[in-house]
Amino acid sequence: NIFRLDGETHFSEDNTLNFGDVLKAWTPFILLIVCIIIWTQPWFKAIFDKDGFLSYTSISLQFSNLTSGILSPSITGIGEAKPLSLGLGIDLINGKSVAQAGTAILLAAFLTIAILRIKAEDAAECFWATLKEMAIPCLTIGLVVAFAFISKNSGMSTTLGLAFAHTGDAFAFFSPIIGWIGVFLTGSDTSANLLFGTLQQVSAQKLGVSEALFLAANSVGGVVGKMISPQSIAIACAAVGLVGKESDLFKFTLKYSIAFIILIGIWT
Template identity: 60%
Template sequence: MEFIPQINPLGNIWLSAFVALLPIICFFLCLIVFKTKAYTAGFLTVIVATLVALFVYKMPFIGAITSIFLGFLTGLWPIAWIIIAAIFLYKLSIKSGQFEIIKQSVMLITPDHRIQVILIGFCFGAFLEGAIGFGGPVAITAALLVGLGLRPLQAAGYCMIANTAPVAFGAVGIPIIAMAQSVGLSPDQIAAMVGKILTPLCFIVPFFIIYLMDGIKGIKETFPIIFVAAASFTIAQYLTSNFIGAELPGIISAVFSLICTTIAISMFKIKNIVRYDGKTDFNDIEKLKLGKIIYAWSPFILLIIFVVIWSNHSFQVFVKENLAFTNLKISFSALTGDLQIFKPSLVVEGQKSGVQALFMSIPLISTAGTAIFFAAICSIFVLKVKPSDAVSCFSATIKEMALPCLTIGLVVAFAYITNYSGASSTLGLAFSQTGKAFTFFSPIIGWIGVFLTGSDTSANLLFGALQQATAIKLQMQDTLFLAANSTGGVVGKMISPQSIAVACAAVGLVGKESDLFKFTIKYSIIMIILIGLWISFIAYFMPAIIPDSVAVKIS
């Protein structure tokens, strides 16, 4: 039995796109208008998406149920596992009493909350995004900022906006590399174009965060430091993406910006310190010895060490060759029988384009969540946390994460049934019919893709072929549209239901997801419009900066 998704099931692409949009409309209404809890919004959205899949796209019932199961379990592993491990590590730091030292050490650098958000949310968050991705950066940095005195909604919102800068390159360039392989091009060409498109966005983000926190006055008071943070990150990302490749722009730009910003803080003293916890007296900040600071930060130093090891290609090969038994697979063949669900072909309607996987892979060791968990286990011994206290921390983490995990599972289930049925492809194909105006809509497709899937990698794989085919049809460089897809996705990340659930879980705002969604949605819409205009300007007024396509042989 075969299911080949029909991308235009109603015969009119715009009518089909409207129906495909109904689950997304349902989600928006639930969070913004009815202000339901995220898991309720996720559940209702899954129901609407299932009805659309069954009655409009004629998806077999068994296929729909299987895609929901696959999506839900993928939401739990590896995504929820990363967040559980990150929150566990954070709780161990608090339980040991060392988080108070961390707070003091940050206060020694700067007690100003505005600069702390740039240091931790922007610089450190970008490093984590370049290393692990999957929501871990926002969870860790937002939790740190709450511990430093920011209000939970502030911390989550600012970190989600800050996270836009490095998302396009993701964890060691995977979003770019995966898309390049899927369309048969060189990842270096796409990475170079992404670096050029992102230049203004990366430079503006730190200033925009400070503006949201304290208006024009805040920008004036912190200008030298924020300028250094923005310029160092932007320059490093541009140079790395254009002259090294797709793997390291996130990590190199983050580390370089963190160093430069710390130096700038020591050179430029802020006269007016801004705090959101009412603290005005900073005379009680204790001078700390370097060894004491390093010891307090040891859980996060271990986090960096383990993440770097896990990101190393040699380690991944070692796990694959020697620990293959830790890569579990859950097959749904007993449920699906001989059903085959094909990927929708965005070039030729009804054409077979590869089979969707109807099994789930569970890499127990090689996933980033396990790297963070190992860092947490080592931290128990380094910080001398009692075993009973460690168990208590993990138990509390599981209890706190129960509803967020349910939410994450539901929104990923929604993404899977939308993708497997062909509904998400309908939305992409509709935008590709806009002719020369497609230069504006190209990044919007990536924006929708990341909203649906929560992942720039998934959005690139989902719509890469469509972007390339449309470029060929319009006789334009496909590297521009492929880069636009990834760039548009970066601002879709801040409104992705998956990201919203993760951020709220990290700062204790479970049940308040609608508040965070309302905070980020307006800025996401403004940014994607500006990116669309920027892509159009490049296409028609600066075509010389677009790298030529370089085909590669995919083994």
């Protein structure tokens, strides 16, 4: 059964799809799943390790002297400062980067182009359109990651974490709220985890609580904050043709978001 509005005329033709057509349509997803499964296997990652079969493919230029003069205090603020080792460098070809899931997705895309015999100009046009669409999000994530490293290495996240630890057991309630606020500001759960992950970790260590609990609470709170994120609301309205109705959608989702975050805080 196909949903149609009242009075809508049926214009589509009744075409019977054979197994080959269905398999062809599913080919990109099948290739993607297979590539990611292979890429996540320990034996595959071991190929690019120091003693691995393809270890020689790693080409890296390190600039350790750029960070050797930076001192990093202990995470609790107690103890001697130690030189900060960031391993700053340029990985021209690196096993860790090759073994990332993103490389598997890229390989699946190339395999799809080859198997489905997509024209080079069509593939290039699609790639360029995607690149233009993702330009701003990529720039945003890059800036967020840069700020996250500055916040972590400068001690800002540690200072905030130690300050929040003074709330004691009450911080368990506020932990998901921090992630909630982070996603509201950045529009991304990943960005919120980058920004506040160290803060949650420091607070957990100071309070003697599992780090995984507060990090998970930060992520879960971020998921709830997604429904009130201005970026998400703008995308949702544009997708369904409700441009200009963002404020109405925000008012509608706000009460549910607040109710969920309070429930998650109590549960934590």
